Amino acid sequence: xxxxxxxxxxxxxxxxxxxxxxxxxxxxxxxxxxxxxxxxxxxxxxxxxxxxxxxxxxxxxxxxxxxxxxxxxxxxxxxxxxxxxxxxxxxxxxxxxxxxxxxxxxxxxxxxxxxxxxxxxxxxxxxxxxxxxxxxxxxxxxxxxxxxxxxxxxxxxxxxxxxxxxxxxxxxxxxxxxxxxxxxxxxxxxxxxxxxx
Numbered sequence: 001x002x003x004x005x006x007x008x009x010x011x012x013x014x015x016x017x018x019x020x021x022x023x024x025x026x027x028x029x030x031x032x033x034x035x036x037x038x039x040x041x042x043x044x045x046x047x048x049x050x051x052x053x054x055x056x057x058x059x060x061x062x063x064x065x066x067x068x069x070x071x072x073x074x075x076x077x078x079x080x081x082x083x084x085x086x087x088x089x090x091x092x093x094x095x096x097x098x099x100x101x102x103x104x105x106x107x108x109x110x111x112x113x114x115x116x117x118x119x120x121x122x123x124x125x126x127x128x129x130x131x132x133x134x135x136x137x138x139x140x141x142x143x144x145x146x147x148x149x150x151x152x153x154x155x156x157x158x159x160x161x162x163x164x165x166x167x168x169x170x171x172x173x174x175x176x177x178x179x180x181x182x183x184x185x186x187x188x189x190x191x192x193x194x195x196x197x
Contacts, residue, residue: 016047
């Protein structure tokens with residue numbers, strides 16, 4: 001069966017967002033143009049990698065081609081939530097990122113997870129065989145805003161433990177840096193952890 005490639009050449013929105021409470025969030029990327037909406041699900045780490053690499057790509061484009069790009073400290077322009085209901089087209093496996101010099105656009109391609117082996121040359125290509133894909137063309141401003149929003153979405157999760165950096169949860173946290181002990185617990189003959197140990 002031929003692959004489906006959903007192309008957004010001039011998207012109104014391309015954003016990262018979540019559904020669910022911190023600690024139990026599902027991450028999505030959503031492309032919108034007029035009434036057409038495509039959502040794909042992915043891991044938080046994939047959103048982080050895409051945002052980081054997009055920033056690096058923009059910096060490289062500015063350095064190599066002299067293209068004017070917004071600064072890294074760009075503010076988030078689109079703070080609206082995902083368009084509901086979110087119906088994921090597929091789960092993202094492979095991601096591609098490139099620069100289209102002719103269109104002066106960052107090209108993002110998201111490929112579906114697949115069990116079948118495929119030639120990686122299908123990334124950013126219109127080959128008939130391969131996993132389904134979403135391809136989005138972003139102006140440098142849209143790309144920088146995508147990266148800024150993605151960072152904000154990731155940071156909106158559970159706060160990190162100040163000792164180990166792992167996420168804190170409302171149910172408690174077994175910090176590896178404290179060897180599993182919590183303040184106020186009794187150990188070693190009655191001394192409380194954290195008091196003159």
